[in-house]
Amino acid sequence: MNPQKMFLYGAIVLAGLAGPFIFPNNQVQMTELWLFIVFALTWDLVGGQMGYNSFGNVVFFGIGMYACAVVQIGLVYDVGEYTAAKGGGTAFIFDLAQYIWGFAIGLPVAAMLAALAACVLGSLVLGMRGHYFAICTLGLGIAAGEIAAGWDWIGAGSGMTPAPPPHDIDNVNRLFYYMAFALAVATFATIAWLLRTRFGLAINAIRDDEDKAEAMGMFTTRIKVTAWVIAATFLGAAGGIYGNLKRFIDPLDTAFSGATIGVWMVLMAILGGKGTLWGPVIGAIVFQVTKELFWTYLLGWQRVALGVLIVVIVVFFPEGIVGRVRQMFPERFGPRADAREGAE
Amino acid sequence: MTALLEVDGTSKRFGGVVANDAISLTVPEGAIVGLIGPNGSGKTTLFNSIVGYHPIDAGSIRFRSREISALRVPQIARLGLLRTFQQTRIYGGLNCVQNLLISRSTRREPFRQLFTLQGARGRERAEELLEFVGLYEKRNLLAGDLSFGQQKLLEFAMALMSEPDMLMLDEPTAGINPTLINGLIDRLKRANAEFGITLFVIEHNMRVIMNLAEHIYCLAHGELLAEGKPADIQGDPRVIDAYLGAH
Amino acid sequence: MGGRGSGGGDGGRVRGHGSGGVDAVMSVDDVSREASRIADGRLPVTALDALAGDAPFLSIDHLRAGYGRMEVLHDFSLRAGKGQSLCLIGPNGAGKSTVLHSIFGFTDIFEGTISVGGRDVTGLSSSNKLASAGIAYILQDNSVFPDMTVEENLWMGGYLKAKPDAARAAAENVFEKYPRLAERRRQPARVLSGGERRLLEISRALVMDPEVLLVDEPSIGLEPRYIDMVFEILGDLQRKDGKTIIMVEQNAKKGLEFADLGYVLVSGDLVKAASGDDLLDDRDVGRLFLGG
Amino acid sequence: MPRRGWRRMNNIELLFSSPAIAGGLLIDGILFGSIFALIAYGLALVWGVMNIINVTQGEFVILGGFAAVVMADNGFHPLLAVPVAALVLYVLGRLLYRTIIHRIVDRDLFTSLLATFGISIVLQQLMNIVFGGDPRNADAGLGVWFAFDYSIVLSKVKLLAFVLAIVVGAALVVFLKMSRLGQAIRATAQNARAARVVGIDTNRVYEATFALNAAICGAAGALAATAYTIHPYIGLPYTVRSFMIVIIAGLGNIGGVLAAGLGLGAAEYYAGFILGAEFQIAFVFGLLVVVLLARSWWLGRKRRYLK
């Protein structure tokens, strides 16, 4: 790593750490932004780098969200009773230790369950090619949501309230912020490293020509499932944080929200530049800012604007911001100028 | 010479159409063997059957005496039996060096080896092979930006990078400038002689196949029509009738 | 570098499907480099006019064209007279197919004009090329309608005709001439072998009845006897029906033997233009493009 | 959940306790499915010819429905709205093609999914702004037929939708086979470049195809508004079911689309009856996944996934 890059990464980490103190009023939006970066990065690993456009990654997000909430609650109370009270009942109080342990166990469980789901589902559906995969994942996402909405133990359609934070923590959102920040950094670092390994080349090869990769002796299904599992792991943890951040899990609107977060993660990756390391990060930032501006200034028309934005991005700007920059400055940012070059 | 690949009475049907009918042939270790035949005579079907693209209906296929007809594509490839494609296939979004790096043989390595960084040795070998096929100067270009002929050469280099025991080439010279064909023949011969790779080649260009192969099989209508030395095949009236056309 | 094939015989001409030596080893770049060296300098358009018999039917003037922002052809001009055939040769990536694509409207044209029979057709979309300018294109890759029968495929060639009967009659003519297709007239085109498919594609041009026929690699991937059949049809089209044919052929020898005119392209520039026979006899062309 | 499981057993028992229930449900399901079949025709056409998965199907349907509601509000018979809605949507289809769709025809399916998703959001919102979010209904006043002492009740509007689905299907087959445009559409679907080469203006074929699809959806929507209730956000169920039908039936197989549509309607009703209404949609999507998995397993077994 050259000093320039080191300085850069250092600056970002410092900015991330200082964020809530500089913009205390935007803490929740910044938390969301870090999570969005995780969404876009993990989507891009499979969709952009490997060429498997999934509309179903939200499944892992939702699984993680429910898993984390269930663990947090289940460590202390009976989950069925808790959900039957529909998030109400002053009897369900968590003290600081219970709350912290809930996270300490809940987040890893969320990540692992999501990974497990990716492993099982992946071995089934990753054998499909192209748009059949996209449609199948779309179906998976919606089916998962509907099943969650029918499952009484986790609150069914009435939703589920994650463990209420104890009053000892006076700014629980700050806790969520740093968890999201840490997760985003971990995700970025992991994916940046992956792209420098043979694995990175392998998933790129699958994107470019899967038949060829197989013919060259690559066990493509195993590689594809691995990539999906890695994406799901981070996404599951992100779901765990997101559910707590929102403090209310609706099965269709929050957890398995294919029409919002499920599509947004794709859009962010495309907007920033599919198949690049920095694209999803930049895409997430631009998207979050744009979205917030729409909601503020286009009351009642913001969804129209969002729809138009989707069309414009997809139709007129498919190469994304990073892609456009590469086209404009091929010497500086050309296809070779990505992270992998440092790998020799 | 021991037989490296033995195809024994394989048949393949698609719907009602018989693509291969009880074909038997042998490719000895270290040899260059040709496969010719009119369009639709079942050459590519035979190739696909050997490398595992579709199950065969009857017969057996053995590689190093091991039955491979039930194996899947990557498993067969990892035994050291590789093929190239008629419509050239390369990884268009990667540059030439990367194309070769990812083609490096991992036959004896575990899955977790995928999670290691690339070593300098792999890169050295990749550059050597690019030099060998004459693409060294293009090594940092995206493979998708190469011309068709260059992509063919790259695909060949990728195959070599994988250090196969046997390489099956599907029309290696189709769409290549005639002058370059000579170069390609030379490289194929050198690959055979220097790297010890057994070659099995489908080819339409008679000049190429006559120069290259030691032994030629000729298919027609899914059946084995003739086999023999190039000179014999060229003079075989059945082959001339079915393939070269009398004029 | 740059040796001559031992199988070559009379003055660089190689005939038949004979054997060749393997001592000619040349890289793509070397061919391009050598080819630029043999260029006649900038060819005056008047020279092209003269070749076309001073009565050009199809003319391209100072064309700059390519795909997206990439420019493949730089200031390219071409002239072909009515009923003439012209073969474009050159190394891979020289822009031969791009010329055909440009004429048919598959490329982005930045500058220059293309006209047929005196009419400017530069801006016409590819869908209208046949209807408005009588230009037909035989693609390099598969261009039959797989789920239609052979018969229907031929009829589709007459899609633009006012009366479907005219197309049917033309199709009958084709069947009479090529019993191989007639045998299969009621089968879907997808069951045809590669050679039969090529035959169908080219004979469909007979039904289309265009003024100008663009042919991309007529012999690619074909076994020898189909190659001859294909050139036979093309010969019919040119000599009997008086079509103007512009062709790209990798098998340069075959192409030049067939064509009245030959153009040599290197990296998007025209470096040589002459009659087909003259090019066949040209030592440099022979060395660079005809193979040893 | 023993109680629920027990309930489901009871539901199965109930279902087969009387032929009127099983039969009535079957008929209702089939009639329900016929509207989906109509929409699926259009999707199959657009998907097959243009290689575009149009997520806007449902919104086209709802727009057609609002056309019927508006006409009913103004005193016209809502069934008059069937041709009117078709016409309105035809124009909208052309408009959308010229502004947006023509730019994505050559791109991958994924692009078309996303782009049409964007369009569908815009249409939903515009409908919400123009027509309001109320659930609406256009009563055709056709009444019902009934048999066996009301145990089988047949809405005439639904029956009409069913008949129309079959008529439109048949007309489509004839149109594709016989008419010049139909020929051009088939040719373009099979090989667009070749179609251009024989002089077919593929751009116009695409435009006509897309508009035709919108028109079919509009007609289906007018029927849906008379047979069911509509509101701006209810398009998605129509979209996904048409998806599902096309995937089961395959492209370019209109008889199959009809059969799959009717079958899906019936299967869904039985599932809803037995599992409870809350799992009806889960069932549809579960089925989608299962169908795709079966397809992929079948192809994989034959190892026929080589492109």
Added chain:
Amino acid sequence: MFRVMKFAAAAVIATGAMAGTQAFAADDVITLGAAVSLSGKYSTNGEHTQRGYDLAVQVINERGGVQVGDTTYMLEIKYYDDESTATRGAELAERLIQQDGVNFLLGPYSSGLTKAIAPVTEQHGVPMVEGNGASRSLFTSGYRYLFAVLSTSEQYLASAIDLAAERAADLGKAPNELTVALAFENDPFSQDVRAGVVEDAQRHGMQIVIDDKLPKELNDMATTLTRVRALQPDLLVVSGHARGAATAIRQIQEMRVDVPMLAMTHCDSAKIIKEFGDAAEYTLCASQWAPTLTYQDDLFGSAADYAALFEKTYDYAPPYQAAESSAAVMTFVDAFQRAGTLDRAAVRDALAATDMQTFYGNIRFDETGKNIAKPMVLYQVQNGAYVVVAPSEWAAADPVLPRPGWADR
């Protein structure tokens, strides 16, 4: 790469800068914040809610505003569109409080949205008065800053069940022989209503024979109705916001389902009389409020006056969602005046001490924040109008029971 990063950093800073601009109220304006559903599945009721708020603000401002201590303030509402999704609602509440500096929140539409927003307002200590979140669980979570002017969900259809028990004889049965079919949308509100109905039915010993959850993308309930027809329950209870009501009325008519009693919620917000005419006849409808009630206040006058003003302004009769929204604004105003300050905690305490009569009904909160001073009413559609049939003190007519069968109409 460095340049890309600089760009990213700039974008981050830009976000903060833009989002940080605070829309502070001018000195003499009190800004109330509200995230309502202007789009999405609740947009119908979201609009009723918004109009209820707007009408109250308009009338109050016309009357000279709010006197707090020595200052007179005008009211103003800062709206966002929550798109009928819980997630978005919570984000917007956060935004109203953190970035827009709003100190008082009005509730969104629906229990689900209120559930999502309540933890946010609670955490920031921002008082919220809501008129559209009826779920009982909202008031068992110990929220101190949440106040609801409406009756909670378990009361919605209690009077319908009581009515059935009372009038069981008319149906030819004893109360404990009655069978009940339930079809409730799978969302927090409807499921809470269901819980109340189940309790009431069990109290009377009634037997529940169908208990379906309807999906959220609700436009067809034929499978449920087929079972209703097969099992012939005495009472069918449906709840699923406006769409549920519309779908049920439509399909009950079309499938000619005969049940002696049909009770549902959201009849008026679905405009079932206007949309379905005769098909809506004899339906029992739970309502928080009715224009025929005898409540009054100084601002709007009687319930009927409010209804007239609303209809004059918006061209349709006010559904109760609008009325309770207006009442929510009045509750805030009352609390501001009594508190004499705009301090959040003081206003919260004033709210807790509310005891007032409005056109909408009496408002007095218990310690959990729900209104315990106002009962639900039950309408029946009779001759194309809503007629109050229970509770008896306001009943304008006797309920028609059992509903005449379709064959007899």
